[in-house]
Amino acid sequence: MSAVTRLDGPGGTIELTELEHWFAGPAHACFAETTVALGQEISRSLLADADLGRRAEVVALAFFLRQSHSRRLIAQIGHGLPDRCLAVPRGRCLVFAPGNVDTMFVYSWWLALLAGNRVAVRLTGQRSALTDSIVAVLARVLAQPAFAVHAAATRLLSWPHDDAAGAALSGLCDLRVIWGGDASIAAIRSHALGPAATEVTFPDRRSLAVFAASAYLSLEPTARDRLIRGFAADLSAFDQMACSSPRLLVWCGPDAEPAAADFRPRLGAVLAQSEPAIAMRKLVNAARAVLDGPEAVVHRFDAGLLVLKADGAEPDHCGGGMLAEWRIDGLEHLADLLDRRYQTLVHFGFDGDSLRQLARRLNGRALDRMMPVGKALEFASVWDGHDLLRAALRLVWIEE
Amino acid sequence: MTDWLRRPDFSQSQAARERWLAPELAALTRHHLTHCPEYGRWVRAMFGPAGDWPRLEDLPWLPVGVFKTHSPISVPETDIVAAVTSSGTGGQPSRVRLDRATADAQVRALAGIMARLTGGARLPLLILDSEAVLAQGSAYSARAAGILGMMRLGRDAVFALDGEMALRTEAVTAFLRRWGEGPMLVFGFTYMVWAHALPALVAAGLRLSAAALLVHGGGWKALADQAVDNATFKRRLAEEIGVRRVHSYYGMAEQVGGICLEGEDGFLHPPPFVDILIRDPLTLAPLPPGRPGLIQIMSLLPRSYPGHSLLTEDMGMIETIDTGVWGGKAFSVLGRLKQAELRGCSDTFAARGPA
Numbered sequence: 001m002s003a004v005t006r007l008d009g010p011g012g013t014i015e016l017t018e019l020e021h022w023f024a025g026p027a028h029a030c031f032a033e034t035t036v037a038l039g040q041e042i043s044r045s046l047l048a049d050a051d052l053g054r055r056a057e058v059v060a061l062a063f064f065l066r067q068s069h070s071r072r073l074i075a076q077i078g079h080g081l082p083d084r085c086l087a088v089p090r091g092r093c094l095v096f097a098p099g100n101v102d103t104m105f106v107y108s109w110w111l112a113l114l115a116g117n118r119v120a121v122r123l124t125g126q127r128s129a130l131t132d133s134i135v136a137v138l139a140r141v142l143a144q145p146a147f148a149v150h151a152a153a154t155r156l157l158s159w160p161h162d163d164a165a166g167a168a169l170s171g172l173c174d175l176r177v178i179w180g181g182d183a184s185i186a187a188i189r190s191h192a193l194g195p196a197a198t199e200v201t202f203p204d205r206r207s208l209a210v211f212a213a214s215a216y217l218s219l220e221p222t223a224r225d226r227l228i229r230g231f232a233a234d235l236s237a238f239d240q241m242a243c244s245s246p247r248l249l250v251w252c253g254p255d256a257e258p259a260a261a262d263f264r265p266r267l268g269a270v271l272a273q274s275e276p277a278i279a280m281r282k283l284v285n286a287a288r289a290v291l292d293g294p295e296a297v298v299h300r301f302d303a304g305l306l307v308l309k310a311d312g313a314e315p316d317h318c319g320g321g322m323l324a325e326w327r328i329d330g331l332e333h334l335a336d337l338l339d340r341r342y343q344t345l346v347h348f349g350f351d352g353d354s355l356r357q358l359a360r361r362l363n364g365r366a367l368d369r370m371m372p373v374g375k376a377l378e379f380a381s382v383w384d385g386h387d388l389l390r391a392a393l394r395l396v397w398i399e400e
Numbered sequence: 401m402t403d404w405l406r407r408p409d410f411s412q413s414q415a416a417r418e419r420w421l422a423p424e425l426a427a428l429t430r431h432h433l434t435h436c437p438e439y440g441r442w443v444r445a446m447f448g449p450a451g452d453w454p455r456l457e458d459l460p461w462l463p464v465g466v467f468k469t470h471s472p473i474s475v476p477e478t479d480i481v482a483a484v485t486s487s488g489t490g491g492q493p494s495r496v497r498l499d500r501a502t503a504d505a506q507v508r509a510l511a512g513i514m515a516r517l518t519g520g521a522r523l524p525l526l527i528l529d530s531e532a533v534l535a536q537g538s539a540y541s542a543r544a545a546g547i548l549g550m551m552r553l554g555r556d557a558v559f560a561l562d563g564e565m566a567l568r569t570e571a572v573t574a575f576l577r578r579w580g581e582g583p584m585l586v587f588g589f590t591y592m593v594w595a596h597a598l599p600a601l602v603a604a605g606l607r608l609s610a611a612a613l614l615v616h617g618g619g620w621k622a623l624a625d626q627a628v629d630n631a632t633f634k635r636r637l638a639e640e641i642g643v644r645r646v647h648s649y650y651g652m653a654e655q656v657g658g659i660c661l662e663g664e665d666g667f668l669h670p671p672p673f674v675d676i677l678i679r680d681p682l683t684l685a686p687l688p689p690g691r692p693g694l695i696q697i698m699s700l701l702p703r704s705y706p707g708h709s710l711l712t713e714d715m716g717m718i719e720t721i722d723t724g725v726w727g728g729k730a731f732s733v734l735g736r737l738k739q740a741e742l743r744g745c746s747d748t749f750a751a752r753g754p755a
Contacts, residue, residue, distance in 0.1 A: 276681035277737045280694075280713055284465035287446075291438040291470050296445040303682040310445075 004165045007123065008139045008156035016165055019155070023120060023172050027089040028149050030116035030393065031074045038147050039065040039110060045137050052133055057237060057377070061103045061134075064379060065110060073114070073381055077389055085395040089116030090198075093392060094173035096122050096188055098180045098202075101242055102130040105156075106138070107379050108177050108388065113150060115392035120155045120169055127158075167191040175392060178202065200386050205343035206317070207376065208248035209234070210334060212349025213259035224266065227348060230374030232270045234346055237377045239278075240319035243384075244344040244369065244377050247317045248324045249307075250334065252349075256327040260309070268301025274320035279303035281318040289315035289324075312337075331358055338366035343384060345370045404700075405508045408671040410516055412727045417672050418456060424673075425698055425708060426453045429460060432706035435474040439706040457677055457686045461696050461709040467494035467654050475499045475704045486542050486653035493541075496654050499704035506657030509701055510549040513659055513671050517613055517647060518553070524579045525554025526572070526608070528588030528597035528616075532563040542653030543589060546617070549657070550587045560588075560597055567600035576606060583611040589618035590648065594628060598640065607642040617649040617659065620735065630666065650733055654707045658699035660731070667719045667730035673700040676731055678718055679711065689718040692734055713737045 003013035028035075043065040052058045063069065081087060093112040097105030105121050112119045123131065135156055142151040159165040170176060170191035176199045178185050185201050193199060209231065219227065234246055251260050274282070283300075286308045290296045296310030308315055309325040328334060331354055334345075345367050347355060355370050368385040371378065381389045433440045433450055439462070443450065447460045466472075469492070473480060479499040486494040498506070527547055534544050551557050558575040562568050586608060588597055593616050601608075608614075614637065620628070630648065637643045650668045651659035660668040660676070670676055677686050678693040687693045695716040702708045715734040722728065 273682055275738075276694075277713075279681060280463065280465070280737055283711070284463045287442055287463050287466045288469055290442045290445045291466060291472060293438070293441060295441060298446045300446075300684075308445075 004157050004159045004163070006155060006157060007135050008142060008154055009151075014155075014157075016168055019120075019157075019165065020168055020172060022155065023092050023118060023169060025118060025152075027091050027116045027118060028153055030087055030089050031077075031114060032116070032149075034146065035114050035116075035150065036067045036070045036074075038141065038150050039070050039114070040067040041144070041147070042106075042110075042138060042141050043067075045141055046134070049133070049137060052130075052137065055130065056233070057103045058130075058134070060378060061106055064107065070114060073389060077393070080390075081395065082397075084397050084399055086398055087115075087393045088396055090392055090394045091117060091174040092172060093117040093119045093175045093177065094122070094169045095119060095177045096180060096184070097124070099124040099126065101179075101238055102128050102134065104179060104379075105131075106134060107381075108179070109154070109156075111381055111389045112175070112177070112392040113153060115389060117175070117392055118153045120157060120173075122166065122169075123156060123158050125158050125160065173197055174394075175200070177388070177391075198391070200388065200391050202243070202384050204341070205243035205384065206248075206341050207244045207246050207344035207346065208250060208338075208342060209246040209346035209348070209373070209376075210250045210252055210328075210331065210350070211259070211263075211347075212331075213251050213253040213255035215349025216259045216263065217255055224262075227373055228263070228266045228270060231346070232267060233374055234376035235267075235271060235321060235323075238319075239274075240321060241317075242377055244371075245319065246344070246346050246376055247322065248314070248326065250326045250328055250337075252328050252331055254329070260325060260327075264299050264305070264307050265301060268299075268305040271301070271304035271321045273303040276303065278318060278320035279306075282306040282320060282322045285316040285318055285322065289313045332361060334358060335361040335365075338362065340366055342366045343368050344376055346373055346376045347371070348373050404673055405505060406512050408509075408512045408516070408673065410669060410671065410726050410728075412672050413722050414728045417675060417728050421673065421675055421698075421700070422454065422456050422459075424700055425456070425459055428700060428703065428708050429453060431703065432474045432708065436472050436706050438470070438472045439474070456675055456698065459698065459709050461698075461711045462706060464494070464652070464654055464707075464710040464712045467496055467707070468492040471495045471497055471705070473497050473705050480704065482540065484540060484542055484545050484653050484656050494653050496702070496705045496707055502702060502704040505701050505703070506545075507549060507552060509657035509671070509673070510659065511553055513661060514550075514553050514615070516661060517615065517645075518585065521583070522553065522555045523583050523585040523613070524575070525550060525557040526575055526584060526586045526612075527551075527557055527559045528561065528586060528593050529559060530561045530563050530565065531559040542651075542656060543618070545653070545656050546589070546651075547587070550585070550615075554585045554587075561592070561600070565592075565596045567597075567604055569604050569606075572601075572604075572606060576608065579609065581609045581611060583613065584609050586612050586614040586643065588614075588616050590616045590620060590633075591618060591623060593637075594623055594626075594633060598636065601641050610642055610644060612643050613645045613647070614643045615647050615649060615661075617651055620733075630662075652697075652710075652712070654710055655697060655699045655702060658697075658701050663724065663726045663730065665724050665726070665730060667732055669726040669730055670697075670728060672728070674698065676716070676718075676729060678716055678731070681715075681737070684711075687718075689721060689729075692717045694737070695731075695733070 006014050043062040046062040047053045095108045109121050179202045182204045299307040305321045307323045307325050311326045443460045453459045480497045482498045560572050634646045648662040649659040658674040660670045663669050677696040680693050695712045695714045698709045718731045720730045
C-alpha cells in the first residue's frame, strides 16, 4: 500500500493506522480567540513573504484570514442561528482540495478549523510551487507554541488517489468537502461516508459576465479603462480556468454592437499574451465551435484575447483569454439561457433590484453568485450556494 | 490536373511557384467554401467575406487541431471511400475523409515527389516496420498510408520487423543477399528506424547496401528526449549500417501525399503543389526567412475535405528561398508547440499522470 505523505509537519510518511488514530481525536473549541489569532498570524506571514505577498490570490487569501474578517464571520453566524441553538464543531472534517487553484484549500481548511474541527486536507501530488510555498507558511506558523492546538488538529496530506487513505478517512469523517470537478467527485464518492456524515461538493461550474451596453457607453474613457482593468483581473486570475472565471460576456440592450466594438480592443490591449500553445488551443476551440455553428465572428487580439461572437455558442474553454460573446435585449432574458452549470454572474450596469429579480426568476436553476466587475474570484464563506462555515458546525438545541 | 502531379518540377523558383499555386489554391478554397458549409462558416468568422486571396498569405487557413474532433467534407457523403487517421502523439487522433479522386491524387503525388530521389525507378523496398500496421481496420493510419504509398513505388517489399518490433532476421538477410550492393529503397518512420530497426540490424550484424536510399518521416518528437538530432541520426545510420543517402520528410495525416523532402542541403523542400508559410505564434503575421514560427502548410491535394491550407502546431523556419538546386522555400521543422500546463478548479485528480 502506498503511503500517505504529511506536508505540514516533519516530512515523511504517516501510517494509515496512525492517521486514523489522529483523526479520531477530540475537536477543539468552536470560534476560539486563539483560532482568530492564528488566522491573523497566517495573514501577516503571507503578506510578509516577498514572493507570496505580491500575488493577487495570496493577498485576497490574507485579507480573508485577518482577524477583523474572522470576527465578522463569527458574528454573522451567531446572528443567523435560532435563539435556542448553540454552535459546536461537527468533529472531523475531510477536505479534498482542488488541484490547481492554489489558495482554495486554505479557505476550506481555515473555516473548518475556526469551527473547531479536526481537519484533514488531501492535496494533489502535482502541486504548484505556489501551493508548496503556502503550505510551508502554514507549517511555520502552526509550529509556534501558541498554536499547538491547531497544529494538533491539522493534517495537510497527499496520497495517490487510488489509496486506502481516502476510503478510511471518508468512513471516519463527519463532513466531507470535495472541490474538483464531476469526475473527481464521482471517484471520491466510491468511498462510503459514515451514516451521520454530510458532504459538500463543488462540481464543474462555469461563469459569465453581463454588461449593460448603454451604461458602458455612458462611461468616461477613464472609467471605461478602470472597468476594463477590473474585468482583465477577473479573466487573468488562474489563467481564466477557475470556476468563477467569466468565459462568456453577454451584452444587454440595443447598444450592444457599438459597446462591444469599443470594449474588445481595449480589453485585448490590457490582457497579457498567453503562451503560444494556449493561443493555439483558443483558436482550435473557436474553430470547432464555428464548425458546429451558428454563424460567428472571431475577434482575435494577438495571443491575449480571443472573442467568439456567436449567440448561444459555448466553445470548449481552455482559459488564457477566451470569451464567447452573446447579446440580449434585457436582463430578464438571461434566465432562459442559463442552467445549473453557471455559477458566477459578473455584472456591470445593473442595480441590486434587477439582480435580485433575476435571482428570483432563476429560482435556483442557475447562478450562485453575482459579483461586480473585478471581484469575480473573491472568495466568500458562502460559495456555490453553500455556507461553508455553517456546514462545519453542528447545532445543539437547548431549552431551559 | 495530372502533369503537375506526375512530374513535379522542384527546380521552379518561388515566384514561378506562387504565380501558379496561389490562384489554384484560391480556386480550391472557393470549392471548399461552396461545398462545405461548416468550412464556409469558419472562413467568414475568421477572415470575413470571401475575397480573391491574391497572395498565399491571404488564403484562409484552418487550425489542424479541428480534425481531432471534426471531419468536415466538401463532397457528398456517398463519395467518401476512405479515412486517414493520425497516430496522434497528443492522444486524440486526427481524421480526414477521402473520395476516390483525392485518394488517387495522394498516391500519384507521392510517386512524383519520390521520383526526385529515385529517378522514377522501382527499387527493391525494405520497410523498417511491421506488416501488422496495415491490418488495422478500414480507417487506415497515416503510418499505414505511408507504407502503402511506398509499396506502390517499390517492388519486392519486405517488412523488416515483426509484430513485436523484433527483426525478421531471415527475411531481411534474404533481402540483402538478393539485392547485394545494388540500389534499394528503405522506408520507415523516424522513431521506428531509430528505436527498433537500427539497434536490431546492428545486433544482427547486418549492413545495408551502400547504394541504399533511406526515407523516413513522422517527426522527431518521440526522439527529442533522447537528444537525437538529424545529424546524429544520419551519422549513426552511416556508421552502423552503412546507409549514406538518408532523407527525412515532413508530412501529416491531414495532408497525405504532399510531403516535403529533405534535400542534400539538409532542409525540407515543398513540391510545387505544396507551399508553406511561417507565422508568428502570437500575431499570426507571416514571418520572413530566419524567423521561427508556426508552420502553415498549403497543398492542392485535399479536395474531398477542407484541409488544403492548415495552420499546424509545428514550429519551423524558412532557411532560404531559391538558393540551391531545389527551387522555392527550404525550411526546417523545429518541433511542436510546447503544451502548456492547464490550471483550474476541476482537477482534484489532475489527468497528467499519477497524482
